[in-house]
Each structure stands twice: as C-alpha cells, then as structure tokens.
Amino acid sequence: MRSFNGLYFFLSCNLIKEVILVKEKTSHTAAEAKEAQPAAKTSKTVKTAKTTETKRRTSRKGTGSSGRAAGSRRGSTRKPAQGKTQRRTAKPHAHQNHKEEAVVENAVVTAGKEAETRQPRTRGRKSSRPKLRIIPLGGLGEIGKNMTVFEYGDEIVVLDAGLAFPEEDLLGIDIVIPDFTYLIENKEKVKAIVITHGHEDHIGSLSYLLREVNAPVYATKLTIGLIEGKLEEAHIKGDLNVVHPGDEFRIGAFKIGFFHVCHSIPGACGIYFRTPVGTVVHTGDFKFDNNPVDGEPMDIYKIAELGHKGVLALLADSTNATRPGSTPSESVIVDSLHEQVAKARGRIILATFASNVSRIQMAMDAAMAFDRKVCVFGRSMVNVVKIARELGYLKVPDSLLIDPEELSRYSDNRLMILTTGSQGEPMAGLSRMATGSHRQVQIHAGDTVIISASPIPGNEIGVGRTIDALMKLGAHVVSSENAKVHVSGHGAREDLKAMLALVKPKFFIPVHGEYRMLCSHKELAIGLGIPKDHVFVGENGSVFELTNRSCHEAGKVTAGPVYVDGLGVGDVGNIVIRDRQQLSNDGVVIVVIALEKNSNQVAAGPDIVSRGFVYVRDSEDMMSGATDRVEMLLDRMASEGVTEWSQIKTQIRDTLGRYFYEKTKRRPMILPIIQEVR
Numbered sequence: 001m002r003s004f005n006g007l008y009f010f011l012s013c014n015l016i017k018e019v020i021l022v023k024e025k026t027s028h029t030a031a032e033a034k035e036a037q038p039a040a041k042t043s044k045t046v047k048t049a050k051t052t053e054t055k056r057r058t059s060r061k062g063t064g065s066s067g068r069a070a071g072s073r074r075g076s077t078r079k080p081a082q083g084k085t086q087r088r089t090a091k092p093h094a095h096q097n098h099k100e101e102a103v104v105e106n107a108v109v110t111a112g113k114e115a116e117t118r119q120p121r122t123r124g125r126k127s128s129r130p131k132l133r134i135i136p137l138g139g140l141g142e143i144g145k146n147m148t149v150f151e152y153g154d155e156i157v158v159l160d161a162g163l164a165f166p167e168e169d170l171l172g173i174d175i176v177i178p179d180f181t182y183l184i185e186n187k188e189k190v191k192a193i194v195i196t197h198g199h200e201d202h203i204g205s206l207s208y209l210l211r212e213v214n215a216p217v218y219a220t221k222l223t224i225g226l227i228e229g230k231l232e233e234a235h236i237k238g239d240l241n242v243v244h245p246g247d248e249f250r251i252g253a254f255k256i257g258f259f260h261v262c263h264s265i266p267g268a269c270g271i272y273f274r275t276p277v278g279t280v281v282h283t284g285d286f287k288f289d290n291n292p293v294d295g296e297p298m299d300i301y302k303i304a305e306l307g308h309k310g311v312l313a314l315l316a317d318s319t320n321a322t323r324p325g326s327t328p329s330e331s332v333i334v335d336s337l338h339e340q341v342a343k344a345r346g347r348i349i350l351a352t353f354a355s356n357v358s359r360i361q362m363a364m365d366a367a368m369a370f371d372r373k374v375c376v377f378g379r380s381m382v383n384v385v386k387i388a389r390e391l392g393y394l395k396v397p398d399s400l401l402i403d404p405e406e407l408s409r410y411s412d413n414r415l416m417i418l419t420t421g422s423q424g425e426p427m428a429g430l431s432r433m434a435t436g437s438h439r440q441v442q443i444h445a446g447d448t449v450i451i452s453a454s455p456i457p458g459n460e461i462g463v464g465r466t467i468d469a470l471m472k473l474g475a476h477v478v479s480s481e482n483a484k485v486h487v488s489g490h491g492a493r494e495d496l497k498a499m500l501a502l503v504k505p506k507f508f509i510p511v512h513g514e515y516r517m518l519c520s521h522k523e524l525a526i527g528l529g530i531p532k533d534h535v536f537v538g539e540n541g542s543v544f545e546l547t548n549r550s551c552h553e554a555g556k557v558t559a560g561p562v563y564v565d566g567l568g569v570g571d572v573g574n575i576v577i578r579d580r581q582q583l584s585n586d587g588v589v590i591v592v593i594a595l596e597k598n599s600n601q602v603a604a605g606p607d608i609v610s611r612g613f614v615y616v617r618d619s620e621d622m623m624s625g626a627t628d629r630v631e632m633l634l635d636r637m638a639s640e641g642v643t644e645w646s647q648i649k650t651q652i653r654d655t656l657g658r659y660f661y662e663k664t665k666r667r668p669m670i671l672p673i674i675q676e677v678r
C-alpha cells in the first residue's frame with residue numbers, strides 16, 4: 001500500500017504540473033460562462049444529486065432533507081443551474097512535464113491576469129442576480145471555533161461548527177463557541193450544514209447550533225460517527241447524512257462536493273461549492289501527505305480539476321502559514337514511536353489528542369509489534385476509539401485491548417496506556433496521573449511517558465507543569481522536544497503554495513488562523529502572483545460579496561465569542577468574566593450594614609468579611625481601620641441627610657477602595673450590603 005501511495009503521489013505531482021502548465025485559453029472564461037448559462041437540464045442534475053445523497057439518517061424532524069438536498073423548488077426554477085455535470089476529466093500526460101517546474105509558480109500569475117483582463121459576459125444584468133456572500137463567523141484571527149456561512153439569495157449553507165478552548169483568563173469557562181446570531185436571525189434560509197472533519201474546532205458547537213437552527217448535516221462517515229456521539233450526549237436529534245469523498249450533491253442553488261484531504265484524522269475533506277457566480281473551494285484543515293497512515297491519499301486530482309475549470313475563490317487553512325518548508329508525513333512518526341516503544345523497559349503511557357485517530361492507530365500498531373496490551377483512558381478517547389473501530393477507521397484486534405481492571409494482570413513491560421491530557425488540561429488523564437489523582441494509574445519510576453502532540457499556543461505552561469510533575473515521579477518523558485513523536489496536521493508554506501498553485505483562485509481568503517498567520521498566508525499568495533486586491537484578510541463577521549468577476553468586503557454581521565459555562569450558553573459575558581478576573585486577582589470584601597427603616601440610623605454593623613484578599617488574622621488592624629472608616633462615613637452621610645442607598649453604597653466602595661489600595665496596593669471587589677430593619 002505504501003509503495004503504491006508513493007507512486008500515486010509521484011503521478012499526481014506530474015499531473016499537477018501538467019494541469020497547471022496547460023494554459024487552456026478556455027479555462028476560466030469558458031468554465032464560468034458555463035456556470036452562468038441557465039441550463040435546461042435542471043432535473044437531471046437534481047436526479048444526480050438525489051442518488052449521491054444520504055445513506056444514513058438517525059432521525060429527522062420537520063422538513064425532510066431529501067427535499068432540501070434536491071433543491072427547493074423555488075431555488076431550482078428561479079436560479080440558473082450549473083449546467084451539465086462536468087464529468088469530463090483532463091487526461092494526464094505524465095511523461096511530458098519534466099522541464100518546466102519553475103512555471104508552477106507562474107501559473108497563478110497567469111490565472112490572476114486572466115481574471116483581470118477578462119471581459120465580463122454578464123455586464124449590464126449583474127444587478128438582477130444575487131451575489132454570493134461568504135461570511136466567516138469563526139476561525140479568523142484565532143485558532144478554533146471554525147464556522148463559515150455561504151449565502152446565495154435566500155439560501156444558506158454553513159460550513160463547520162467548531163468550538164475553541166478558553167484561554168487562561170476566561171475563568172470558569174468550559175468552551176467558547178461562535179456567536180451565530182446571524183444564523184438564528186436567518187434560520188429559515190439555512191438549508192444545510194456541511195462539516196469538513198471531526199475535530200472539535202470543526203464540530204464542537206454543532207449541538208448548540210442545532211438547538212437553534214434545524215438543518216440537515218452532511219459529512220463523511222467518521223465525522224458523522226463523532227457528531228452522533230456528541231449529539232446523543234446533548235440529547236439532540238440531528239438529521240445526519242453520510243457523504244463519501246468524491247460525492248457531489250445539490251442544495252438549492254449550490255452544488256456541493258467533498259474531496260479527500262490529508263490531515264490528522266481520517267475522513268477529512270475539503271468542500272467546494274459550485275454556485276451561480278462561480279466555484280468556491282474551502283480546503284478544510286489539510287497537509288499534503290504522500291504517505292498517509294490510513295493509506296488514503298489526498299484527492300489532488302480533484303483539486304487540480306477544480307482549478308483547471310476555474311475557481312472564483314479559495315478559502316484555505318492558514319494554521320502553519322508562518323512555518324517554512326513542508327509539513328512531514330504523519331508516517332515519519334512510525335519509526336520513532338517504534339524506537340521509543342522498543343527502548344522502554346517499563347510501562348508506556350502515551351498521550352495524544354483523542355481525535356487523532358491516525359496517531360492512535362500508530363500507537364496501537366507499535367504496542368502490537370512489541371507484544372504490549374493497550375488500555376485506553378479518558379472519556380473522549382474511549383469514545384473516539386469505540387466509534388472509529390466500529391466504523392472501520394481504526395484497525396485493531398480485540399485481543400490487543402484490555403480493561404482497566406486487567407492492568408494488574410500484566411507486567412509493566414507488557415502494557416501501553418493511552419490517555420488524553422496531551423495539552424496539560426488539568427482535568428484530563430495525563431495531568432491527573434502527574435498529580436497523583438488518577439484513580440487507576442499511578443506513575444512510578446521506570447514508566448515512559450510519550451506526549452505525542454505539541455501544545456496548542458497558550459497551553460505551553462500547563463504542559464510544562466505536567467512534564468515537571470511526571471519527571472518528579474520518576475517517569476522518563478518523551479515529547480516533541482526530545483524526539484520525533486509529533487508532526488502537525490496542517491500544511492506549512494510549501495503545502496500552502498502547492499494548494500494555491502493547484503486551485504489558481506481568482507480571489508483568495510485565508511482562514512483558520514491567528515491574524516499574523518492570515519497575513520503570512522496573504523503575502524504568500526501575493527508572492528505567487530495573485531493580485532494584492534484579490535486577497536482578503538477578514539475577521540469574524542466580515543461579509544464578502546462575490547459576483548463572477550468581483551469580490552469585496554460589504555459590511556459586517558454580529559460575530560464574536562459566546563462563552564459556555566456549565567449549562568449556561570452566552571449568559572456569562574465580558575462583565576461576568578471581568579468580575580471573575582477581579583475576584584481571582586484580589587479577592588472580595590463584603591460590608592454588611594443594617595439600617596433602621598425610616599430613620600436610616602445604623603442598627604448593626606458595619607461588619608466586614610473578606611475572602612481571597614488578605615489573611616484576616618494577620619490584618620486585624622487594617623480591618624478594624626476599615627470598619628472605623630465606614631462608621632465615619634455613615635455618620636457624615638447621616639448628617640448630610642444622604643438616604644439614598646445606592647449613594648451610600650458607592651461612597652463605601654470608593655472610601656474602602658482607596659483605603660485598601662493605600663494599605664496593600666490591591667483592589668479587591670468591594671460589595672456593600674445594606675439590610676433594612678424595623
């Protein structure tokens with residue numbers, strides 16, 4: 001299989017060059033003109049759509065998805081259809097293309113120029129037709145909570161519904177999801193949700209979205225499996241539909257296609273939308289991997305074919321846009337994993353992302369090769385392993401896996417423990433093992449801990465802390481700092497260049513990355529010849545309006561983070577977070593006073609209680625000084641005739657705030673509480 005992949009990749013590369021080199025006069029213009037022509041064969045396309053659609057459905061409520069998938073009647077009569085399905089494929093001439101590699105980079109230049117000089121066919125009647133609107137609601141200026149809206153006329157297709165993990169200053173927040181107010185306000189328009197792959201930053205907010213918006217979900221088998229698990233947990237029923245990479249189906253005015261890309265989870269896809277104004281490609285998360293662990297090569301042919309026919313806009317993963325070179329194949333880890341497992345004398349504890357099915361496969365393969373049994377810990381990892389095995393994405397014999405209760409039956413050198421917690425998350429398996437609070441696994445000398453992941457920016461401190469604790473317990477820790485036990489799932493600059501060169505988009509919108517990554521991706525695209533004003537670095541909520549020859553930013557819609565804390569979604573906002581930050585920084589001081597009902601005379605108090613501010617027993621003088629100050633203040637206000645409670649509270653807050661700051665240089669939260677007594 002491996003060698004076959006190598007060959008495939010070699011051929012594909014030649015094909016890429018071929019496709020790019022063929023400067024077909026008709027390429028963009030003809031393809032898009034075709035897109036623009038109203039086609040008579042609508043019904044035929046619809047039929048194709050029907051057959052390729054849905055193989056699996058958990059349950060449905062309300063409107064059926066087949067009706068939707070086949071195109072709302074309104075959509076298919078009013079809108080120009082996409083013309084005949086373009087099944088014609090460019091034949092590779094693999095032997096012709098050795099000399100002109102340099103031209104690869106120039107190909108994009110040509111595409112860009114062509115785009116500029118082309119005479120628009122539709123001039124004069126463009127206003128009569130809706131524009132395509134692309135609205136990223138998450139994933140721009142950040143890593144995580146990816147979500148993009150594609151809107152044409154009164155139809156919306158949503159791509160991905162991810163979550164982000166909170167940064168350290170978001171105290172008490174469990175997860176962060178995109179603000180999809182725009183979709184709630186336009187819920188009637190939402191015809192489908194398409195998902196590129198099963199990582200949390202792409203599926204993690206789906207259950208929240210489906211509570212508000214009822215639309216069928218389309219994704220590949222493993223992704224649907226993972227989504228199913230999440231929806232069950234949230235007690236939500238979804239209309240889930242399995243798509244096979246290579247499928248194309250119609251949703252109203254959109255013809256949607258999935259093409260396989262390599263990443264760190266099987267079943268990852270890029271998605272393209274053929275729309276009345278042109279084709280738009282979204283890469284999803286990807287890297288070019290010529291030796292993928294699951295044996296599924298990237299569908300380079302499809303990507304090249306799309307580029308060949310003409311792509312209006314490309315949205316591409318920018319995560320590693322600042323990294324030079326190409327991202328190594330996932331399979332380079334195989335050897336070093338084997339090496340580590342071979343060296344280990346005691347137990348092996350391997351931590352990685354629960355969703356990195358490819359990595360889990362490699363770990364289990366290595367365990368098998370060295371006659372170790374595998375025990376899986378961590379709810380999310382147990383779930384993923386179960387689902388991935390059921391669906392055939394994870395190939396391991398039953399005999400390899402053991403339950404936690406069986407651990408004691410095997411000697412240390414016959415065991416591998418798989419766990420979550422590669423990010424130093426305090427509640428996850430590895431961190432609990434490191435702090436000695438894991439119920440079943442205690443780390444001891446002789447253990448080898450392999451952290452097969454690299455910290456997501458922001459998690460470095462937590463990971464460092466975990467490693468320190470593990471080493472104190474006597475474990476030998478292997479991480480990407482001292483061994484090749486992790487590679488990124490995202491393409492670096494050379495991968496991104498290859499994608500741009502293949503797709504040759506007229507317009508380019510970098511997505512999935514922090515601002516500097518998006519900018520870096522932009523520079524890279526400009527370097528490849530895409531005109532500066534054809535590249536757009538937007539932010540969450542930016543509206544991009546596209547016609548078949550233009551793209552511009554047209555305003556903004558509501559976007560931003562929504563915090564999820566326990567059962568509360570969005571009830572914790574910036575004010576609550578600020579309070580929590582203040583509480584966590586300097587604590588709280590509570591001042592309780594009882595005032596007589598009519599006279600406003602002090603009946604009891606003031607009593608001052610504090611938490612997290614100072615150690616009261618060592619600060620009695622200061623606290624009694626505070627009581628004196630409040631008493632004096634109350635006297636003064638009484639003599640001045642101040643009876644308004646809000647005014648009294650403000651004065652107490654100001655007076656004590658100044659007093660405590662003078663004494664401690666701290667700013668605790670001060671809460672005056674006034675009780676009324678008769």
Ligand SMILES: [Zn+2]
Pocket residue numbers: 197199263285489
């Ligand atoms: Zn991903």
Ligand SMILES: [Zn+2]
Pocket residue numbers: 146199201202285512
């Ligand atoms: Zn992602």
